[in-house]
Amino acid sequence: MPHLFDADALAGVLGHMNSDHADDNLLIARAFGDADAVGAVMIGFDGSAGEWRYTTSTGEETLQVPWPGGEITERREVRREIVALYDAACRRLGVEPRPHE
Numbered sequence: 001m002p003h004l005f006d007a008d009a010l011a012g013v014l015g016h017m018n019s020d021h022a023d024d025n026l027l028i029a030r031a032f033g034d035a036d037a038v039g040a041v042m043i044g045f046d047g048s049a050g051e052w053r054y055t056t057s058t059g060e061e062t063l064q065v066p067w068p069g070g071e072i073t074e075r076r077e078v079r080r081e082i083v084a085l086y087d088a089a090c091r092r093l094g095v096e097p098r099p100h101e
Contacts, residue, residue: 003047003073010044013078017042024086029054031089033063045078047071050085 005013017025018041029040029052040054048071049064067081068088083100090097 002049002071005046005075005078009075009078013045013075013082014042017082024082024089025052026054027089027093027095028052028065028085029063031092032065032085033061035093047073050082 022041025040025042026037028050029037033040033052033054034056036056037054038056040052042050043053043062044051047067049066052063052065054061054063065085068084069077069081072078072081087097089095
């Protein structure tokens with residue numbers, strides 16, 4: 001069973017991703033879900049995967065993408081895994097990734 005993060009961790013990460021990284025959410029949805037996605041939000045995560053809801057011209061879909069580095073158990077590991085997903089999405093789509101801090 002994957003690790004479940006507490007409500008504070010979920011709210012913090014989801015709030016940050018959906019307010020500051022909307023373009024990254026869409027990039028991940030296009031790379032791992034549907035290339036025709038026009039909008040995406042991160043809706044959850046646990047120790048094994050991140051979860052996004054994305055919109056296409058035909059409706060909404062849910063997408064779970066496993067963490068590239070495997071199972072995680074600590075909040076600080078979530079950022080590392082989302083960055084890895086972003087980088088993998090860029091490679092899949094042929095997009096130049098921005099530098100990471």
